[in-house]
Amino acid sequence: MNRKTVEEIKEQLRAPDALVKRTKYLAAAQRERTGGRTDARVRHIGRRVALAGMCAALAMVLAMPYLTHSNDGRPITNGSGQVVQGSENPDGFAGFELTVLAAPASAGTDGKVQTNEARLSKLGPTVEIPLADYSQLMSSVPGLPITIELMDETQADEIRVRAESGSLMTWDIESGTIDQAGGEYVVHEVWTNDPKLAAGSETVYWGPGDAEEAVIVVTAYQDEKEVGSQKIRIHKENGKYYGSLV
């Protein structure tokens, strides 16, 4: 291949300035949106902390008679007879240190998070269904999510998700856009197995339509050859859809 011709083609295939400028503008807007999302998350945690603080204050008010009175009902006093309030008690109690962890509202009292996203099943290291069940009445997701985790050791260069009934779609959470993929979806966030390149994950959603059950086939390809395949069977029971490995 003639190097001079290659260089001439390269010169003529430069990204148009208007495109670069437009993309910079969009990137800046995207960054602001991403920052906005972070702020929202911080505000969300802040609201939880404030709520926890109010609960703690209420608990303090309710507990005040017990903190300022001894077991026999007499007020706790210091040497000069002053009533001790809360953290100023004579035993050196330094007050409350309240640590609030951001956890779903369904967090249990034992400190463990009782997540409703318990992983139903795993397909090897790469494919999982993050919801235990799915109902068309759910407004939080557009369909039954199927997440393809792409680990560093992922060897496949292409992963295809095929639904024999119902339809597949992707959902951009930030913009709320849903793209219908039909019966087949090609996972495009496939990274190299080079550990320097980060792993990623992608979620595709299955919408049942009128289907009562479906089989979803996830197939991995390397260099255009099939290197592995997994099937998920979805069935409907009492109005909810459940997935299981075939």
Next chain:
Amino acid sequence: METQSLRTDDCAEEIIETYADMVYRIAVSRVGSATDAEDIFQEVFLRYVRYACRHAFESEEHRRAWLIRVTLNCSKTFWSSAWRSKTVPLEERDCGVQFAGNEQSELFESLQALPEKYRTVLHLFYFEDLTTEEIGKVLHLKPTAVRMRLTRGRERLREAMKGGCCNES
């Protein structure tokens, strides 16, 4: 290349400036249309911004490999998009890429006529100056497989150009 901040959400504009031509060329090479390449170009850098907000790149090579991989993936998704394949028949697509000389046009069109697996390897090797090892990492191929594709791609290109010269180095 000068190493920039590897936590890159703060210098997206510089990254776009630095890699604009590379991403655009790869996109044009894969989809064969300047208009479609522009869509892919934007998508790649918007993904970059989203990704760079949460991840750091280990090196400039890592960042470049990431951009190449995502450009290839976006191009592949673009072609496999059901909407695209149903709405724009291949024969009606306007390439939109024009060159000043016949030699460039002939080479570019011959490259475009090659099967994707040869075209990509040839493009990365000759136009983006990646080594066979680097191409192997990006395409998940062993260097020997890359070299094999290079050899076969050059043979096919030579046939397509009917006696044109294909020097490698």
